[in-house]
Amino acid sequence: xxxxxxxxKHLVMGMTNKKSLKCEQHMGHRAMYWYxxxxxxxxxxxxxxxxxxxxxxxxxxxxxxPECPNSSLxxxxxxxxxPEDSALYLCASSQLGGPFYEQYFGPGTRLTVT
Amino acid sequence: xxxxxxPNSMESNEEEPVHLPCNHSTISGTDYIHxxxxxxxxxxxxxxxxxxxxVNNRMASLAIAEDRKSSTLILHRATLRDAxxxxxxxxxxxYGQNFVFGPGTRLSVLP
Numbered sequence: 001x002x003x004x005x006x007x008x009k010h011l012v013m014g015m016t017n018k019k020s021l022k023c024e025q026h027m028g029h030r031a032m033y034w035y036x037x038x039x040x041x042x043x044x045x046x047x048x049x050x051x052x053x054x055x056x057x058x059x060x061x062x063x064x065x066p067e068c069p070n071s072s073l074x075x076x077x078x079x080x081x082x083p084e085d086s087a088l089y090l091c092a093s094s095q096l097g098g099p100f101y102e103q104y105f106g107p108g109t110r111l112t113v114t
Numbered sequence: 115x116x117x118x119x120x121p122n123s124m125e126s127n128e129e130e131p132v133h134l135p136c137n138h139s140t141i142s143g144t145d146y147i148h149x150x151x152x153x154x155x156x157x158x159x160x161x162x163x164x165x166x167x168x169v170n171n172r173m174a175s176l177a178i179a180e181d182r183k184s185s186t187l188i189l190h191r192a193t194l195r196d197a198x199x200x201x202x203x204x205x206x207x208x209y210g211q212n213f214v215f216g217p218g219t220r221l222s223v224l225p
Contacts, residue, residue, distance in 0.1 A: 004157075033213070041217075042199075042201060042215035042216065042217055042218055043158065043215050044215070045212065045213055045214070048212075056212065090157050090158070092157070092158075098207075099144075099145075099146045099205035099206060099207055100146055100163060100165075100205075102148070102160035102163065103150075103158075103160065103213060104160070105157030105158045105159065106157050107155075107156055107157050108156075108157050
């Protein structure tokens, strides 16, 4: 199974809402990633988890809160978002141990903030 | 992070070979060259990677210049399904899991 699943596929939320995005993989990967992708732009790295610990935070605003409850799951908690946060949010996973390991991406959650 | 430059867009005819170039003149000796593509409405998918030697897999071939300052992704027979944005990415050996996408090349395949 080389699949990364993400739920929900689409999410519409108001600026005062709290919601969560979920990501799951069963490939035994110990690195998991969140990316943000605006329309017609490349994905931008937000967070990296290695062995369930946050290893990289690319200066992401605190209204985005990641969580890695176990080696298969990755969440992104959203609170008080702005309309400019509307984007495709991609989750990915990879093996750890070298730059020759590829990343496996999920299909993304398309988020609209109203 | 070392940077890559790619053409914004390219066109190809179906069933013809496609050569997608990438320049990475500031590459260091231990940087791996990765290629990913993103089909419409999907997440990126891995295509191929290499360090120094040319590489082949079921999807594509990767030709790496002898000085490693450029590389070319080769699709041997383009199909309509190959229409996507292709990203060339450098991953340093002490990469710290950083993965920086450049702007990529949007490939159109004409029937």
